Amino acid sequence: MAKGGSPPDGELVQLLTPEGERIESVTGSDGTVYRVDFTDEEYRGLYRDLVIVRKLDAEATALQRQGELGIWASLLGQEAAQVGSGRALKPQDMAFPTYREHGVLYCRGIDPIMPLGLFRGVDQGGWDPNEFKFNMYTIVIGAQTLHATGYAMGVTMDGKTGTDDGEAVIAYFGDGATSQGDVNEAFIWAGVFNAPLVFFCQNNQYAISEPLERQTRIPLYRRAAGFGFPGIRVDGNDVLASYAVTQAALDHARLGQGPTMIEAYTYRMGAHTTSDDPTRYRIASEVEAWQAKDPILRVRAFLEKQQIADAAFFAEVDEQAKREAVHLRERVLAMPDPEPVTIFDHVYPHGSPLVDEERERFTRYQASFEGSAH
Amino acid sequence: MMAEKLTMGKALNIGLRRSLERDPKVIIMGEDVGKLGGVFRITDGLQKDFGDDRVIDTPLAESGIIGTAIGLAIRGYRPVCEIQFDGFVYPAYDQIVSQVAKMHYRSQGKVRVPMVIRIPFGGGIGAVEHHSESPEAYFAHTAGLKVVSCSSPEDAFFMIQQSIESDDPIVFLEPKRRYWEKGEVDLDLDLSAAHPLHASRTVRAGSDVTVLAYGPMVRTALDAAAAAEEDGRSLEVIDLRTLSPLDLASAYESVRRTGRCVVVHEAPSNIGLGAELAARITEECFYSLESPVLRVTGFDTPYPAARVEEEFLPDLDRVLDAVDRSFGW
Ligand SMILES: Cc1ncc(C[n+]2csc(CCOP(=O)(O)OP(=O)(O)O)c2C)c(N)n1
Numbered sequence: 001m002a003k004g005g006s007p008p009d010g011e012l013v014q015l016l017t018p019e020g021e022r023i024e025s026v027t028g029s030d031g032t033v034y035r036v037d038f039t040d041e042e043y044r045g046l047y048r049d050l051v052i053v054r055k056l057d058a059e060a061t062a063l064q065r066q067g068e069l070g071i072w073a074s075l076l077g078q079e080a081a082q083v084g085s086g087r088a089l090k091p092q093d094m095a096f097p098t099y100r101e102h103g104v105l106y107c108r109g110i111d112p113i114m115p116l117g118l119f120r121g122v123d124q125g126g127w128d129p130n131e132f133k134f135n136m137y138t139i140v141i142g143a144q145t146l147h148a149t150g151y152a153m154g155v156t157m158d159g160k161t162g163t164d165d166g167e168a169v170i171a172y173f174g175d176g177a178t179s180q181g182d183v184n185e186a187f188i189w190a191g192v193f194n195a196p197l198v199f200f201c202q203n204n205q206y207a208i209s210e211p212l213e214r215q216t217r218i219p220l221y222r223r224a225a226g227f228g229f230p231g232i233r234v235d236g237n238d239v240l241a242s243y244a245v246t247q248a249a250l251d252h253a254r255l256g257q258g259p260t261m262i263e264a265y266t267y268r269m270g271a272h273t274t275s276d277d278p279t280r281y282r283i284a285s286e287v288e289a290w291q292a293k294d295p296i297l298r299v300r301a302f303l304e305k306q307q308i309a310d311a312a313f314f315a316e317v318d319e320q321a322k323r324e325a326v327h328l329r330e331r332v333l334a335m336p337d338p339e340p341v342t343i344f345d346h347v348y349p350h351g352s353p354l355v356d357e358e359r360e361r362f363t364r365y366q367a368s369f370e371g372s373a374h
Numbered sequence: 375m376m377a378e379k380l381t382m383g384k385a386l387n388i389g390l391r392r393s394l395e396r397d398p399k400v401i402i403m404g405e406d407v408g409k410l411g412g413v414f415r416i417t418d419g420l421q422k423d424f425g426d427d428r429v430i431d432t433p434l435a436e437s438g439i440i441g442t443a444i445g446l447a448i449r450g451y452r453p454v455c456e457i458q459f460d461g462f463v464y465p466a467y468d469q470i471v472s473q474v475a476k477m478h479y480r481s482q483g484k485v486r487v488p489m490v491i492r493i494p495f496g497g498g499i500g501a502v503e504h505h506s507e508s509p510e511a512y513f514a515h516t517a518g519l520k521v522v523s524c525s526s527p528e529d530a531f532f533m534i535q536q537s538i539e540s541d542d543p544i545v546f547l548e549p550k551r552r553y554w555e556k557g558e559v560d561l562d563l564d565l566s567a568a569h570p571l572h573a574s575r576t577v578r579a580g581s582d583v584t585v586l587a588y589g590p591m592v593r594t595a596l597d598a599a600a601a602a603e604e605d606g607r608s609l610e611v612i613d614l615r616t617l618s619p620l621d622l623a624s625a626y627e628s629v630r631r632t633g634r635c636v637v638v639h640e641a642p643s644n645i646g647l648g649a650e651l652a653a654r655i656t657e658e659c660f661y662s663l664e665s666p667v668l669r670v671t672g673f674d675t676p677y678p679a680a681r682v683e684e685e686f687l688p689d690l691d692r693v694l695d696a697v698d699r700s701f702g703w
Contacts (some may be wrong), residue, residue, distance in 0.1 A: 027611035070501065070502065070680055071501070073504060073577075099502075120680075121500060121502070121503060121679050121680025121681045121683075122679055122681045123681060124502075124503055126552050133471075139461075139502060139503060139504045139505075140461065140462060140464075140504055141434060159393050176434035177434065179435040180434060180435050180465065181435060181437045181438070181465060182465065207405070207434045208405065208406045208410065208413070209406045209409055209410035210405065210431050210434070211503075212404060214431050214432070214434075215432055215433050215434060275413070277410070280409055280410050280411070281409040281410055283397045314620070329592070333438075337681040337682065338679060338681060338682055340682050340685040342678075342682070342684055343673060343675055343678045343682055343685060344673065344675055347675045347676070351676075352481075354644060355673075355674055355675060358673050358674060362685075365692075365695065369691075372557075
């Protein structure tokens with residue numbers, strides 16, 4: 001194991017190198033020490049999460065290619081940022097995702113089929129955000145960062161900060177999102193109101209086709225300073241560092257010390273979504289360079305070097321991932337289209353005369369086709 | 375004459391190219407409009423040929439796109455902004471309705487903002503939420519903005535160029551589900567000889583019922599008219615093209631002849647454009663009407679999940695059903 005140290009400005013907090021070498025601890029410029037203290041079982045658990053999350057994502061991509069999903073936003077390459085931060089959340093913490101947080105969703109204990117309903121077009125995401133403390137996916141870029149901030153302000157108002165078991169909130173967004181007014185307003189609010197919030201930016205280097213340079217001239221984590229709270233850059237392909245940095249920021253928040261911005265430096269290995277064509281704007285050598293930093297291979301190398309896991313373990317994990325993927329596929333294929341009349345459900349909590357009337361007319365109209373070839 | 379069969383997407387692309395060639399002050403700006411050519415490829419190849427200071431990939435910020443375009447327009451440029459999808463125009467809403475729309479008025483005519491805001495709008499492509507909305511009423515309700523929508527490749531080709539030449543700020547609604555449909559475009563026709571931007575157009579003559587539509591619903595209305603013909607009913611279809619200001623001269627003339635009118639749009643009916651059209655037609659043509667003006671619209675719900683959008687969107691059957699009801703009076 002390598003010795004600890006502090007990353008020079010602009011460099012990443014890293015606890016596991018691409019070669020699978022452990023770094024014991026890293027001290028941030030403000031003195032915060034980032035480290036993890038996992039049992040062998042926990043290390044294996046993280047590996048299992050990463051493999052399953054990647055496999056389910058690959059299965060969803062395949063389902064889209066076969067016409068079973070309208071579109072899919074793959075997390076390929078971002079597994080460590082998501083599993084690391086997702087596993088650092090305590091049950092009482094609340095998360096506000098964008099549309100690519102399938103790994104965090106998995107860590108929150110939500111059935112992985114849930115986001116597929118949204119992308120298949122049968123619903124708009126079927127989980128209960130209150131039950132799982134994981135809000136709905138958000139497609140309008142950046143909007144959720146303000147919701148997270150308000151929620152976090154509520155946590156403070158409820159007196160739920162200031163102790164080790166206080167509540168904290170995490171907001172996920174991309175590098176592109178940092179350009180939105182909403183995100184900048186969220187930074188201002190969170191700073192001014194000292195909200196117990198972690199801004200977790202997955203900098204995957206692209207917003208659809210636009211490279212990072214189209215959004216910023218400074219490293220994103222440094223934005224935080226201008227808003228009055230700490231910013232830290234972590235190796236987003238390192239699940240251990242992602243865990244450690246997120247845990248420290250969440251603890252900071254839950255103790256009532258205010259927001260932190262984490263920039264998880266990572267890479268979107270595939271297309272933005274299945275509708276995108278990255279060959280128009282990205283060169284192959286760049287993708288190859290990032291392949292060498294793969295978040296899963298390095299954990300595997302570490303487990304092997306430390307003899308924490310053997311071939312039988314890896315085979316068993318692959319087997320489980322495959323089983324879950326097959327199960328997912330079967331259930332997606334069986335996912336029925338919604339009844340058309342459900343269009344009118346849930347527009348208002350207590351109904352509306354206008355919508356009720358439209359529902360009734362629609363039902364009559366539908367019935368008029370009964371028995372015809374329609 | 376060099377009429378060519380083009381998709382609407384390609385027609386828009388060539389129209390934008392012509393505008394960039396014609397006037398060095400024209401610039402295109404938006405998310406992913408450069409190398410990628412936009413998510414619908416409408417700006418395909420333009421950055422390559424005109425450079426990245428005329429076809430600008432902007433940061434991911436709609437308020438920023440419109441707000442900076444205002445400044446550029448004040449400075450003498452003619453920005454053409456692309457909003458990626460209808461549901462993403464709202465972060466720019468304040469800049470559009472409070473700033474773009476009012477600059478000319480509040481400067482007593484001294485400040486002009488000749489800009490075009492292109493929005494792919496409407497449903498029918500199986501997308502996830504926020505990708506299929508019809509926000510036209512929000513903009514048509516705001517004085518100072520002009521709102522237009524093309525429905526065919528030929529109109530798309532000319533209307534985009536006319537909009538860019540116009541000194542008014544124009545919200546240009548592109549029916550995204552028609553991007554891939556082909557039609558004849560006369561690429562040689564002089565812009566000044568093209569159908570005027572702010573004029574409606576009768577796209578099918580008929581004598582029994584007047585159908586008013588725009589954007590994506592024009593095709594649907596025409597399909598309904600073809601089907602109605604088999605039942606011996608003759609529908610006249612008018613493509614409004616301009617939603618603000620409305621041009622209803624041919625609609626009035628038509629309704630006075632047919633005595634019946636059906637308005638079709640994808641947006642929800644409540645407080646929508648259809649209500650405005652029905653009111654005006656009732657006022658103008660009251661004594662000629664055999665039945666009330668009927669509306670066929672989306673429902674007053676959020677745009678639903680893709681697998682039920684076909685039920686939400688007006689289709690040929692719903693238009694014909696309204697025609698039947700119109701005769702039932
Ligand atoms: C307000 C808004 N504008 C535009 C879009 C279209 N769009 C969807 S994803 C995306 C890029 C987002 O990039 P980033 O924030 O870096 O997140 P990533 O998808 O790379 O994780 C864009 C422009 C949108 N969803 N919302």
